[in-house]
Each structure stands twice: as structure tokens, then as C-alpha cells.
Amino acid sequence: MAYQVLYRTYRPAKFSEVVGQEYIVKTLVNAIRNNKIAHAYLFAGPRGTGKTTIAKLFAKAINCQNFDGESCDECNNCKAYLEGNHPDIIELDAASNNGVDDVREIIEQVPYAPLIGKYKVYIIDEVHMLTQQAFNALLKTLEEPPAHVIFILATTDPQKIIPTVLSRCQRYNFSKITLYEIQKRMIEVLDRENIPYDEKAVSEVARMAEGGMRDALSILEQCLAYNPEKLSLEDVEHIFGLTSTEEEVDLYLKIHQNKVSEVIEKLRNMYAQGMDTKRLAVDMLEIVKDTLIYSDKAKEKLLNRITAAEAQEIINNISMDTLLKDADNLEKLISREKMNQSFLVYMELCLIKMAETSNTIRPITKEKEHKETKAESTVESVDDKEETVQSYIVEPETEFLLSILLDANKDLKIADQIIYNKLDLYRYEPEKRKFYQLLIGTELFASNKDAIIICGNKSQSDNINTKATNEELYKFINNEFGIDKMVYGIDNDKKRELIEQYKRTPAEMRNRPVYVEKYHFEETREKKPEDKLKDLFGDVVKVED
Template sequence: MAYQALYRVWRPQRFDDMIGQEVITRTLKNAITTNQISHAYLFAGPRGTGKTSAAKIFAKAINCHHQVDGEPCNECETCKAITDGTLNDVIEIDAASNNGVEEIRDIRDKVKYAPTVADYKVYIIDEVHMLSTGAFNALLKTLEEPPANVIFILATTEPHKIPATIISRTQRFDFKRIAANDSYQRMIYILKQKDVTYDDQAIKVIAKAAEGGMRDALSILDQALSFGDNEITLDNALLVTGSVTHELLATYVQQVIAGDTKAGLASLQSVLEAGKDAERFTEDIIGYTRDLLLYQQAPKMVEEAEMGSVSEAFQQLAAATSAQTMYAMINELNSIQQQMRFTTHPDVYLEILTIKLAEIGHQKGQAPVATASTAQPVAAAPASANQPGMADLQREIQQLRSAVKHLEDAPAGQPGKASSGTPRVKAAVKQEVNLAKINPVLGTATREKLNQLQEVWPDILNSLNVAQRAVMKASQPVAAADSGVIVAFDFSFFFQRATLDRELTDALENGLDRMIGTALPVVFVPKDQWPRIRKSYLAAHKAQLQANSPEDQQSEKPAENPVVTKAEELFGKSIVDIKQD
């Protein structure tokens, strides 16, 4: 016989074989024993938790003449036929591919006929939430008043999509996710029955990677067996699941909590070079941070989830890290995880994540200074001068609010009066975008120069160190001339960081000198502000360009307009769209 997957070979054949659903199995066995069988059941829960298996066991038990305490004998002809799927009175229907009205009407027409062999005719409708509205309406009347010898069992992973009128006519059983320890014990039992050599830690990795699905756990185990030639090792389990070792994960989290950006990026590079899945790595960090947070409040809960493998380093990190730091880390992890679903460059987001987590960890490291300044203001006065406390921050926010209000209330014809009272606001604007450096580059920029720069840009980035490369990966050159280069950043956070990093600017200019023979000045802009800067420049220099070209001024052809010509030089003819006023 051809090879069968583990989850098929070891599919439960009795209620006692089912893992992690004791309440449901006991209720169903008692219903069979006392002959209190309903005409319709709804089995809802996550994938791989035993819904269809329970339905087939239930169908066997109610039709088995030798059942004991609600359990089928699995030896009689009826039990064997149901197990093999050859009994005509037990009908399994996949609602995903049979979701139309005609299929349900066919069931409604045939349900009136008595079973041929078994005592009950059982309809098992899997993924019932996939039925159309018309199909649900066709099923409704049959569920309300079915024949006495017919039982419907509806299975679904999304019960919220089923009409309330259907749910109200069934007995609902909610299958829960299977605990990692239960999955672990079941896999150990299977491996011992197969006489397979295994690593205990590898089975724990697989149990946690399955995320509560027994079928998923056995599928991963099957894959690990094939990969390791009938031997389960920790390395094989990590490769198959895409997870990282507990030690590497702990090291990474310790580094970012300590605010060590460079070490965190180096650890991340090791993870990426090993070919680990970016989303899986993010999930692992979220799980590790969650465990740190829970361990502070309920250590036993974490010890049970980790199956007793809580290291001393984990305990020390949980004790040394504040809950507020972990709240901020989890929020940042969730935000990045959402963005990673729509990108083709997850490694960039992981590098961004590492830098942000390290920033959170660095702020955590400054917390004791603020606390000390609050408790002992005299002794902590020198420190508070360098790092203002909460009161200083609130005072500065209030000043900024007042400055903004002055700007809004000032008359339009008195800009000097408004600006004289708001020097901080003006300084902030100048720091954002340096137009004095951008405009000269735009004045002489050409498409050919930009194309030349874009060709060597990846090589320039590769010449940077790990931290600098992580900042510049979210950027690209948008304009170039013999007088300089303009680089736009996707994220304002990295724009601010690059603007203040003189070593990064020097490294880029040195790279340009090596690649194109000229150390061009580099100017940074945020990507979301670049279109406005570009448009403002063209509008501001329109009159000057027309004054310099009087013969073009008299021409009505848009292609000869100096503004259009300059725009085409800057951005290329394929990008510029000419529209008549």
C-alpha cells in the first residue's frame, strides 16, 4: 500500500483517542449511552482540532450494535465500513465545492428515504460556512423538521458566517485549540510506536509551531521525519518550522532590550542568512516577549506552556525588564507584522523593527535617571540638565502649543511679528528640509545623471556598515546633478536619523567618489514631502526660466515651454504628463 501521512494513519477512531477535547467527548458519549441524541450538531473550532474525526466517531457509535459506554467497537462491519468511507448511509459533503442550492435540494429530496444498512443516516457537512445564502435557506426546513432516522453534523472553522437561524436548530460544540503539552505527549506516543529516534527539544519546537492544531503538528512531524531520514533532531525541526533556536531568540531580545542596536542587527543578519522566515521570526519574538510579560504575573502559566523549559537567563530578563517596555515592544511588533504582509522586502522591515526595539530599550535604560530626579531633585540636578524629566517635556509641549496658537492668530500681513515670537518653530522647519541645498541640485539635475547614480547605488549601500545599511535600505536617489545628490527616505524616522549622522553622510560621499569619481554632496528629504518640494521649485522658477528664453515664451507648443523642458530633464519624459491650462 502507498505511504499514508501520519495524521491519516493516527486519526482517532474512538472518543478516548481524541486529544484535548475531554468535555466534548464526554458529553457525546453520555448522549449516546442515555439515547439522548439530537437531530443536528454544529462542531466549530480551529483547523486540525478533531471536528471531522469526532463526527465520524459519533456516526460509528450511534450505528454500532456493540458499542460500550458510548464508544464504537471498530470491529463490526458497520464500523469498518464507516472508517473506510464505504457505507452509503454516512455521507460526507465538502461544502466548499458543493455550496449551491441544487446540491442542498438533492440532500433534501434524499433525506426522506430510510437508511439501507445502518440505524441512522448521517450527513457530515464540512466547512458548512461556505454554503450560499440560497443553500442555507434550502437546508433550513430540513434541519427544523428532519425524519427521525436522520442526523446532521455541521463542521466549520468560521461559525460567525453561519446564519443564526441555522445555529439555533443545532447543538453547538466549540472545539478548543490543543495545548502544546497535549500535542507533545501525542507525538511522543506515536514516535515510540514507530520506534523512531527523536530529540525531546525538537518535539517541543514542533508542538509550539503547530499553534493548537494536532493535524498541523503531525504534518510537521511527518516532514521532519522525511527530512531527517526517520530521525528527529532539533536542527531539523528548526529548519522545517522556520523557527530559530531559543538561545538565539533570547540573545536577540536581550540585545534590543539593552538598547544595543549594532549587536541586534548582527544577530538579525545571522537569522536572515540562515534562511529563516521573516514572519515566523516576528511571531517568535512576539511569543517570547509575551512570555516575559506573563512570567512576571503568572510564572506557572509560562512554565506549563513551555513544558518546563524555562531557563535562568529568561527568569533574570523577566525580572529586569519593566512591563511598560514590553508593552511598547509588543505594540511595535504588531505594527511591523501588519506592514510585512504587504511587502516583498521583509528583511527591511525586520531591520527597521530591530532599530525601533533598540530605541525602546534605550529609553527604558534612561528611566532610572528620571525616577532619581523625581525622588531626589537636588542630587539629580546635573543629570536633569542633560535629560529633561517629564515636567520639562510637558513645559516644552506647552510652549510649542502656544507658538502654534500665535501663528494661527497672527494677521496675514504681519509675518515678522508672528515669527519673532516663535524661533523654535522656524528652527524646526529648517531642520526638516534644507531647501538651500536642494534647490541648486534641482537647478542642474538631469535624468542621465540620476540613471548613472541608480546603477551604482546598490554597490554604494553594500560598502556601508550594518547599522548604516539598515538606515539607507529604506531610501533611494530621486535627483542628481554635478552639484549634488538628493536622496528620499520612505520613513521620516530614518530621515531624521540620517540627517543627524555625519559619519553616514561622509561614507555615502566617499562611496560616490569611488564609484563615479566625484564626491558629490548628499542631501536628504522625506519621501512624502518630495513631490511638494519638486512642484514648488518648478512653480517658483517658472518666470525666471521664461525670462531667460524669450523665444520659447512666444511659442505656444507645450514641448518648447522651458518649465516643461526642465521638468523633463529632471524626471524624464516618460514621467512628465503635459496638460494645457
């Protein structure tokens, strides 16, 4: 079965069929009803958002003899339009006819009255492509247009249009069509074509269209040309070389796990296989955006691209600061999309930059492994960077931590627990939210009078020990809770090790008096060592497992 061009087949024939742009359609319909038609319109907006479609519907409606919110499709004007030969509706694609001669040809006809309609309507598509000379020629006509002439200029690039032209046009800004509207329209088309579909495939195609209805339908058509029986997710991914969201999340995490070269290698493979690298950049930005939104409100329904579990995994491993900087870097990268030739290069640079950002803020997992391999292998420049950055982590020595532990006591721990009790308060405070991010999911392991030890996973503890963060955290705890103590981060391995060492320490060294209310003194003196451990560190047994 040969497919017709879906976009043409399903191009709206009525205002009521237009997807999106309700505001613009309403304004134009009202203008016709109230006989308040301007002589020049500028339709500006991204491709595939309905500029030309609405321009044509408008041209037809203006000339319809029985207009009543919609054109009648029965009068001479409507018929001529539907047959594609209305003599007074003239279209010019400035992308291919952009010279002064093309414009002059039009302008020479302007003074003559319309042949069958009320108005001569000139639709100039991609008007920003006109040469300067052509623009100037057009301008003269726009300055003093005859009453029977209407210009509709459409453009994806309004900033390229000279101000003197702009100022003579009534301007309408077309917005991207929402994902929901595109999906809805695609499903209508699929239903009318009697083609079964995977919902995920529909949303994948809609996403690729990036707010353009025309793109959505032509992508859909490509898929149906490949498999006319069904629109399946598998086929869509196959045809467009898309990566799954899981893979993308994994790639994103890897950037911040010292594996940026692995990511770049993967990227190059994808590129070699013809995959759209810009797509991947946009997807990554969406992943970051989703995570940022989720970290703030933790509402699953706000997520566009990733699952709550995926968002949580990213939050656990990547700091707020890093996410924000990534969003920045990715946005800049995507704005370079027009330089298609070198996009891959920019993308690689961007990934390296992102990896670098994470290093200065949040250090690296598997540090030891990394150092070992380093000694043997020749290092790339990227790895060099990471090596320098690691010096920012002030990893406390086990002996030092043990000395804090030997001096720690339960009551100080309870008192310092206020940090955790109040942590939720900072969740929505823009300035201090990063401390919420930093501490959430960690636990207060021990307190003495000069220091607190916080336990989390490896990346959390590294984060706490990173010099700049550590300093900020110290100030935060001091200012907010009046706790003037150094903060040290440990991970669970370290915690186990410390508890073991604590147990091995001679009893007299660790047998410091546990503070208890005096009337319970007798009782506590008889406490077993295990109970004391429990007092200090909570459920030790569980930790050892």
C-alpha cells in the same frame, strides 16, 4: 521507506483515543447513551483540533448496534464504516463543493430512510465556505429535519455562519490542543514507529503546530521524510528555517537598542530564505509574555520559551510599559496573519513601532557613539525618530551632580534608603509595579536635602532621567515616602567619574561636617578622608576596581 500519512494512520479510531476535547467527547457519548441526540450539531474550532475526527466517530457510534461507550467495530454498521462505504454516513467538504447544487443533491436524499443504519448522518466540513444560496437551501432542511437525519456541521470560522443556521445547531467549541498533549501524542507515534527523537525537537514541532494535532503530525512527517532515522532538533531547525530562542531574544533586545534596522535586515534575509516570519512574530510575543510573567512571579517553571536568565536580561533592559506595549503591537500583528502577502511589511512596521515605544519610555544605550556616527552618515527616517526622542532624556551635568554630592550626607542617605527597603511592597501592585521595575537592581548613591542620586546600569539611569518617567518617579517617592526630592540617575561610569572628581575637589569644599551623634564627635573628627568617602558612598575601593 515511504511514509504513510501519519495523521490518517494515527487518527483516533475510538473516543478514548481522542487527544484533548474530553468534555465534548463525554457529552456526546452521554447523548447517545441517553438517546438524546440532536438533529444538528455545529463543531467550531481551530484547524486540526479533532472536529472531523469526532464527527466521524460520533456518526459511527450513533449507528453502532452494540454501542457501549465505544462502538463495537463488529456489527454491520461498524464494518461498513470501517470499510469506508457506510451508505448512511455522508461527508461533504464545503471547501470544494460549496454550491447550491452540491447541497441540493444532499437535500434531495434527506427524506429517504437510512439504508442500514439508524440515522443518516451528514458531515459538512468547512461549512462556512458554502455560498449564500447553498446555506439557504440547507436552512430549509434544518428547520424541519426528518427524525432519521443528523447534520454535523464543522467550521473553523463560526462567525461566518448565518445566525438562523447557528440557532438550529447544538454548538460545541473545540479548543486548541495543549502543547503537552501534542507532545505526548507525538512521542506515542514516534515510539510506535520506532524512531528515536530529541525531546527538544518534539517540543519544537509541537509548538509549530499551534494547538493542531493534524499539523503536528504532518510537520513530523515532513521531518521524517527528510531524515527517517531520527527526529533531531538540527533537522527541524534546518527544514523550517527556525531561529534559535537565543537568537530571537537577541533580536528582541536589539529592537530596543537602537538597532531596529539591523533587525529588519535580518528579518528580510530570513524571509528570503523562506523562513516563516509569522513564526518569529509569535515567538517574540511568547518571549514578551514569558518575561511579563517572570517579572511578576519570578518562577522559572512558568516560563514556556525562555530561560530565567534570558527573562532577567530582558527585565534589566526593557521597562514594563515597553513590554506591555510590545505585546499589544505583536498581538495586532499576528492577527493579520491571513494577509500573507503583506505580512512582512506589517511585521517591519510593527518592529519600528516597538522600537519607537521603547524610545519614548526607555532611552538608548551608547548614546554618544550614536551621535558621532550621526554627524557623518545620512540618516534614515527611523534614526531621525530616535534622535528627536533622545531630547526627552534630561541628562544631568557632572558639575551639577558634584554639587549635590558635596552637599550630601550619610544620614540623609540612610533615611532615603527607605525607598529601597520598601521596594518589594510594590512588586505586586499593578499601579506601582513599574517603580519596582524601574528601581530594582539600582542603588541609592547619595542624598542631600534636595536631591537623590540613583546609580544603575546605563539603561536604568537613562530610564530614570527620561522626562516623563522622572516626573512619575518624583511623585511616587513624594507620595509614598514623603521624600520631596528630585531624582537623578547615573550609571557606573558616571559614578566612578564623580567619585574621582569628589576626591580632587579641595578638601575645604568637600569637608562638610558629617553628621554624627554628638558623643561620638571627637572620634569622627579624626576620621581619615578614605573613611569619610566610605561613609558617603559605601565601598569606594570596590567601585574603583
